[in-house]
Each structure stands twice: as C-alpha cells, then as structure tokens.
Amino acid sequence: MAENTIDIQKLENIFDNMVNVMDQSKNDIFTISEQSRQAFQEMQTEVAVIKEEISRVITEGDYLEDMTRHSRRRLADVSKNFMNYSEEEVRQAYEAANDLLVRLSINRMEEKQLRVRRDELDRRIAALLETIDKADHLVNQVTTVITYLTSDLKKVGEALETARQKQEFAIQIIQAQEEERKRLSRDIHDGPAQMLANVLLRSGLIEKTFTEKGPNEALSELHQLKEMVRNALLEVRRIIYDLRPMALDDLGLIPTLRKYSSTVMEYEKGSSIHFMNNGTEKRLESNIEVALFRLVQECISNALKHGNSRDVWVKVEWLRDTMNIVVKDNGKGFDLTQTKDKSFGIIGMRERVELLKGEMKIMSTIGNGTTVLFRIPLQENIIVE
Incomplete structure (x- = not known):
C-alpha cells in the first residue's frame, strides 16, 4: 500500500527542477547565441578591412605591373644600345627592373594571403550564421515549452492538489x-x-x-x-x-426524498424542509438513485449541522435528457476560497457527481446561505423502463 502512495511534494519538486533546468538551458543557449553574434560582427568588421586591403593591394599591384613593364622595356633598350649608355646607367636600369619585379612578387603574395584570409572568414561567418539560427530556434522552442509549462503551472498545481485531496x-x-x-x-x-x-x-x-x-x-x-x-x-x-432507505428500491427517488424530508423535520425540531418536484419522474438504476439520494442527504445535513439553517429548499427538475437538483438553505454560508475540514463532504459529493458524469456548482457567501446545483445527464442506459 505504501509503495503505491503518491508523494505529491516529490512530484512538485521534480516539476520545479525540470522548469529550472530548462530555463537555465535557455539562458545558456542565449549566451551562446549572443557570443556568436558578437564574433559574427567582429568577423564582418575584419572582412571589411581585408576587402579594403585587397582593393589597395590590387591597385598597387596594377601600378607595379605597369612600372615593371616600363622598366623591362627600358632595360631591353639599354641592353640593345649598350654602347650608348654608361656602366652606371646600365646598372641602374637593371636594379630598377629587379626591384620592381621583387615588389610585384611581394604584392601578388600579399594579395593571395588576403584572399585566403577573406575566404576563411566567409566560411566562418557562414558557420556562425548557421549556429546563430540554430541557437535562436532552440531558444524559441525552449521558451515556448517553458511558457506552456509555466502558463499551465496553475492547472498542474490544481491537478496535484486534486491528487493530494483524493489521497x-x-x-x-x-x-x-x-x-x-x-x-x-x-x-x-x-x-x-x-x-x-x-x-x-x-x-x-x-x-x-x-x-x-x-x-x-x-x-x-x-x-x-x-x-x-x-x-x-x-x-x-x-x-x-x-x-440505506429501503423505500428507494420500492418507491424510487422522489418518494424517498419526500419521506426523508419529513423524517428530518421529526428529528430536527424547528427545521423545515421544503421539497418540490417538477417534471415527470423517471426510475433510474438502483446505484444511481442511491448516489443522488446521498447527494441531497449530504447537502441537507451540511445545511443543518454546519450552516445552522432552519429552512432548506430542495427542488428536483426533470428535463428531456438532464436532471437538475437544487438544494438551497438560509444558513450562515461560508467562504468558498477557504479550505477547511468540512470540505471533506464537498470532495465526497464531487466524487459522486464525477461518477455520474454530471456537474456540480456551489454558490455561497458568508451570511447569505448556500446553494448547491447538481446537473446530471439522463443517459438511456441508466433509465429503468
């Protein structure tokens, strides 16, 4: 028996821990996303600088290439007309052509390195964009789940409270x-x-x-x-x-309730039970009639014992596919928001109504009495011809 007992506190702790872990995971994913965005912005800035450098190197390379072609023509002319130039002029022409060739080679190497760096940054930026998209998607999903859980936390709490109450x-x-x-x-x-x-x-x-x-x-x-x-x-x-009123089996629900009302007034001196039945009475299955009798009995008992009522009105209304029962008293009433030991009786009534697939509504304010409404569906399988 103990092994099957539900530990409500443990369930609540598990639920709270789950929400906290998910919230922390969302924060971690959001941090990764923000770090990726920062790195993305830094890489974009670096790519812009590299592109400017590439543009400068290309312009410089074009200039060096023109100068190299010019120096080569000059060196070719000097070499061809060697006798017309001094040794110093020949040397200067050769050094100028060689210097321009070296500078052009360095320029081409620098351009290649800049292009490699730019391509690498482009790949990293593409990977960062994918990471950012995935992180944003995960954050949205986790946020949705947390919102769903936290928005329904009250319902979960009510469900856990109901489980505790049932226990x-x-x-x-x-x-x-x-x-x-x-x-x-x-x-x-x-x-x-x-x-x-x-x-x-x-x-x-x-x-x-x-x-x-x-x-x-x-x-x-x-x-x-x-x-x-x-x-x-x-x-x-x-x-x-x-x-168990034996009249239930012999006479049915309505006569039994009438007899019960009279009996209560005999035992509870000074009390008045006003009973009214509207519509054509139907005989229901025995267990259904017992359950309905107990509901009315519990309401009358609560009105007299807890509500200190002197007058109780019981009205039964038979509709085509629904049965309505209203029990109203002029007692002291109670605060529906306060849960007290007397709620045990209310829980019991709710259990019976749920078994009957019906609805129960309680209206009460302190000093103004209590009204309880039961709405029970009259399914064909519970009606006895």
Whole structure:
C-alpha cells in the first residue's frame, strides 16, 4: 500500500527542477547565441578591412605591373644600345627592373594571403550564421515549452492538489468508515439495545405485578411496555433508514426524498424542509438513485449541522435528457476560497457527481446561505423502463 502512495511534494519538486533546468538551458543557449553574434560582427568588421586591403593591394599591384613593364622595356633598350649608355646607367636600369619585379612578387603574395584570409572568414561567418539560427530556434522552442509549462503551472498545481485531496480523501474515507461503525455501534447500544434490555426487565416486572397486584396493574405495565417496544422499533427503523432507505428500491427517488424530508423535520425540531418536484419522474438504476439520494442527504445535513439553517429548499427538475437538483438553505454560508475540514463532504459529493458524469456548482457567501446545483445527464442506459 505504501509503495503505491503518491508523494505529491516529490512530484512538485521534480516539476520545479525540470522548469529550472530548462530555463537555465535557455539562458545558456542565449549566451551562446549572443557570443556568436558578437564574433559574427567582429568577423564582418575584419572582412571589411581585408576587402579594403585587397582593393589597395590590387591597385598597387596594377601600378607595379605597369612600372615593371616600363622598366623591362627600358632595360631591353639599354641592353640593345649598350654602347650608348654608361656602366652606371646600365646598372641602374637593371636594379630598377629587379626591384620592381621583387615588389610585384611581394604584392601578388600579399594579395593571395588576403584572399585566403577573406575566404576563411566567409566560411566562418557562414558557420556562425548557421549556429546563430540554430541557437535562436532552440531558444524559441525552449521558451515556448517553458511558457506552456509555466502558463499551465496553475492547472498542474490544481491537478496535484486534486491528487493530494483524493489521497487524503481515501484516508478520510477509512476514518469515516471507522467513525460510522463506532456511531452505529453507539446508536444500537444506547438505543435499541438499552430499550430491549428494559423490555426484558419490564416483562419480568409485569409477571411479578400480575402475581402480586392483579391483572389491572399488570395491564397498565403492559401498555408502558408496548410503548417502549414501539420506540425501540422506531429507533431501529431510523438506524436502518440512515444506512440505506429501503423505500428507494420500492418507491424510487422522489418518494424517498419526500419521506426523508419529513423524517428530518421529526428529528430536527424547528427545521423545515421544503421539497418540490417538477417534471415527470423517471426510475433510474438502483446505484444511481442511491448516489443522488446521498447527494441531497449530504447537502441537507451540511445545511443543518454546519450552516445552522432552519429552512432548506430542495427542488428536483426533470428535463428531456438532464436532471437538475437544487438544494438551497438560509444558513450562515461560508467562504468558498477557504479550505477547511468540512470540505471533506464537498470532495465526497464531487466524487459522486464525477461518477455520474454530471456537474456540480456551489454558490455561497458568508451570511447569505448556500446553494448547491447538481446537473446530471439522463443517459438511456441508466433509465429503468
């Protein structure tokens, strides 16, 4: 039994940890995205500088290429007309041509290196753009999931609270069953058992009275004994009626509710139960009628015991495919936002209504009484012809 018990606190902790981990993961992904964007901007700036350098090197290279062609023509002319130039002029022509050739070679190498660096940056920029897109997509997905979870956190909390209430409800059912057994045992002991014991004593007394005082005195005692037996019988019937009204099986829901209303007014002096039935009554399956009877019984009991009501109105309305039950009282009412021990009865009623696939609505304010509405669908499979 213990192994199947739901630890609600652990479920809440797991859910909170899951949301926190996802939120931290979103922050980490966002950090990666921002770092990638910063690197992207830096690389774009570097690429712009490199492109300017490439443009400058190409312009310089074009100039050096023109100068190299010119120096080569000059060197060719000097070499061809060697006798017309001095040795110094020949040397200068040769050095100029060689210097321009070296500068042009360096220029071409620098241009190649700049182009390689530019291409490498372009590839890295493309990879960064892909990383940024993926990071943004992941951030959006995680944000959507977190938003979904956190927006539904209240519903999850309500579901967990419902699970906790059901768990507590199951425990309270066991306790209530034990309390009911104690109450029943006490009622039988204090009521019919004591009365029957008195009947036994009185019967012996009647026999003695008849012997000692004659039949007239014995007859008087017999009348008193008859009244005691009648009271004992009424008490036994009351106990049996509280366990399960036999009239439900014989007469149906509406007559049983009428009889119950009258019985309550007999036991609760000063209280008035106003019962009204609208529409054509239908006989329902036995377990359905019992459940509906218990709902009304619980409402009346709550109104009298917890609400200190003196008047309770019960209205049953039969529609084509729906049955409406309204129980209204003029008691002290209660705050629906406050959860107290008395909510055990409300939880029990909600459980019954859920089993009947119906709806339950409670309207109450402090000082203005309470109204409970049950709307039960009348499915064909629960109606007894």
